[in-house]
Amino acid sequence: MLDNPLLIDGVWRRPAGRRTADVVNPATGRTIAALGLAEAQDLDDALVAAARGFAAWRRVTALERARILHQVAALLRKRAGTIAEHITREQGKPLVEARGEAGAAPEHVEWYAEEGRRAYGRVIPSRIPGARQMVLKEPVGPVAAFSPWNFPVAQLVRKIAGALAGGCSIIAKPPEEAPSACIELARAFQDAGLPDGVLNIVFGVPAEVSDHLIRSPVIRKVSFTGSVPVGRRLGALAAEHVKRATLELGGHAPFIVAEDADIDAVARLGVGLKFRNAGQVCAAPTRYYVQSSVFDRFHEAFVAGARALAVGDGARDGTQMGPLANSRRVEAIDGFVRDAVAKGAILSCGGRRLGNEGFFFEPTVLADVPDTARLMTEEPFGPVAALVRVSSIDEAIGRANALPYGLAAFGFTRSAATAARLAEELEAGMVSINHFGLAAAETPFGGIKDSGYGSEGGSEGLEAYQSVKFVSQAAA
Numbered sequence: 001m002l003d004n005p006l007l008i009d010g011v012w013r014r015p016a017g018r019r020t021a022d023v024v025n026p027a028t029g030r031t032i033a034a035l036g037l038a039e040a041q042d043l044d045d046a047l048v049a050a051a052r053g054f055a056a057w058r059r060v061t062a063l064e065r066a067r068i069l070h071q072v073a074a075l076l077r078k079r080a081g082t083i084a085e086h087i088t089r090e091q092g093k094p095l096v097e098a099r100g101e102a103g104a105a106p107e108h109v110e111w112y113a114e115e116g117r118r119a120y121g122r123v124i125p126s127r128i129p130g131a132r133q134m135v136l137k138e139p140v141g142p143v144a145a146f147s148p149w150n151f152p153v154a155q156l157v158r159k160i161a162g163a164l165a166g167g168c169s170i171i172a173k174p175p176e177e178a179p180s181a182c183i184e185l186a187r188a189f190q191d192a193g194l195p196d197g198v199l200n201i202v203f204g205v206p207a208e209v210s211d212h213l214i215r216s217p218v219i220r221k222v223s224f225t226g227s228v229p230v231g232r233r234l235g236a237l238a239a240e241h242v243k244r245a246t247l248e249l250g251g252h253a254p255f256i257v258a259e260d261a262d263i264d265a266v267a268r269l270g271v272g273l274k275f276r277n278a279g280q281v282c283a284a285p286t287r288y289y290v291q292s293s294v295f296d297r298f299h300e301a302f303v304a305g306a307r308a309l310a311v312g313d314g315a316r317d318g319t320q321m322g323p324l325a326n327s328r329r330v331e332a333i334d335g336f337v338r339d340a341v342a343k344g345a346i347l348s349c350g351g352r353r354l355g356n357e358g359f360f361f362e363p364t365v366l367a368d369v370p371d372t373a374r375l376m377t378e379e380p381f382g383p384v385a386a387l388v389r390v391s392s393i394d395e396a397i398g399r400a401n402a403l404p405y406g407l408a409a410f411g412f413t414r415s416a417a418t419a420a421r422l423a424e425e426l427e428a429g430m431v432s433i434n435h436f437g438l439a440a441a442e443t444p445f446g447g448i449k450d451s452g453y454g455s456e457g458g459s460e461g462l463e464a465y466q467s468v469k470f471v472s473q474a475a476a
């Protein structure tokens with residue numbers, strides 16, 4: 001399947017050169033495939049195709065676009081099982097999570113299919129009798145999109161479906177680490193009858209691809225999900241070439257537990273959110289600010305929950321946490337834990353690499369972590385939680401807002417007044433109170449501060465691919 005990994009102008013083909021990247025199963029550490037990487041010539045071909053694809057697709061009616069997207073969703077539903085297996089084999093998450101990810105993909109496509117039909121403009125009352133002042137929403141143009149490996153399908157589908165529903169063509173570079181599910185996703189668009197050149201898929205050396213595409217005059221919009229340092233670079237390049245950008249960057253979510261919360265239930269949810277996808281989730285909580293009076297109870301329940309998790313190959317029945325995506329992440333998490341302990345944190349459970357095969361790390365809980373630990377300021381992107389006592393909600397909010405990140409934040413309380421304060425005062429693009437309520441197709445997903453700008457999902461996700469044209473028309 002990876003023999004012809006590039007989709008350019010409706011044809012799956014080999015790259016022009018011979019460079020490849022290894023695709024590794026993180027549960028075994030073994031290479032399972034070699035993925036061909038695009039050369040400049042392939043990228044130029046993709047740009048020509050995207051320009052042509054845009055010229056055709058922008059003229060297709062919103063109704064017809066919706067018809068094709070609904071067909072894509074139906075195909076994705078049929079193929080969800082295969083897609084989930086690819087995700088687990090190449091990215092590592094447990095099959096049950098991979099099935100959830102693959103199963104949600106059609107929902108995103110359907111949402112955009114319908115929202116594209118509601119891309120309303122407006123008419124502004126004119127100062128001149130008989131004139132019409134119209135605001136039209138137009139597709140912004142060919143898009144260059146870069147999506148990461150942690151949710152190979154969920155991250156990619158939102159970019160493709162949003163761009164297409166908005167009338168744009170797209171060149172997407174999915175993650176080289178987990179290509180197969182992304183290729184299967186793209187096939188569904190092709191099989192549903194999407195015209196050639198509207199969706200193009202390339203794999204390559206990430207910096208080469210982004211540099212080449214963003215500089216091209218064909219590209220009018222950049223969408224990137226990944227780390228803050230890379231986002232800064234791509235955002236700067238987009239700005240230099242005056243291109244619109246949506247940047248979904250890292251996070252370091254606070255999780256505030258007030259003393260009036262249902263402590264056992266909140267601890268269970270906190271464990272689930274932390275160790276899902278082995279912590280490799282941009283919206284995952286890391287800093288648990290718990291009021292002192294309930295800290296011990298929360299700590300005990302949280303540690304018990306973390307200890308009880310079944311860690312193993314995601315393809316095996318019963319696995320609740322899989323491996324990390326690659327050896328870089330194992331080393332990074334090991335470094336965070338050592339540093340925190342050296343600075344005075346208490347290691348409550350976990351803290352070590354697991355086994356000699358694959359990239360496993362124990363679910364790890366650290367307590368009383370000082371703010372000087374790197375874990376408290378850098379995004380760990382792995383299975384490690386920091387539990388910290390706070391004396392008041394004021395203190396929790398102050399510490400939550402102290403970092404430059406602003407993606408997600410969580411708060412738990414039975415008090416309506418405290419809930420209102422958390423919603424108002426937490427500096428984050430997404431605040432979830434008393435449950436996990438993020439990432440649905442119909443709700444905006446995105447950050448503020450160093451976590452980036454722009455949203456995916458919701459009507460905001462469609463607007464990201466539209467520009468505004470004002471037309472003022474008087475009678476002749």
Ligand code: NAD
Nearest residue numbers: 146148149150175206207210226227230248249250282381
């Ligand atoms: P990384 O920064 O090297 O890569 C992150 C992603 O960006 C990868 O998919 C990579 O292919 C891509 N990328 C890297 N350089 C690029 C470039 N110049 N142009 C275009 N794409 C580029 O880090 P990594 O070791 O692969 O992942 C770890 C870090 O990435 C984490 O600490 C986390 O902050 C971040 N990350 C964030 C998300 C997210 O959902 N926001 C997802 C995955 C990774």
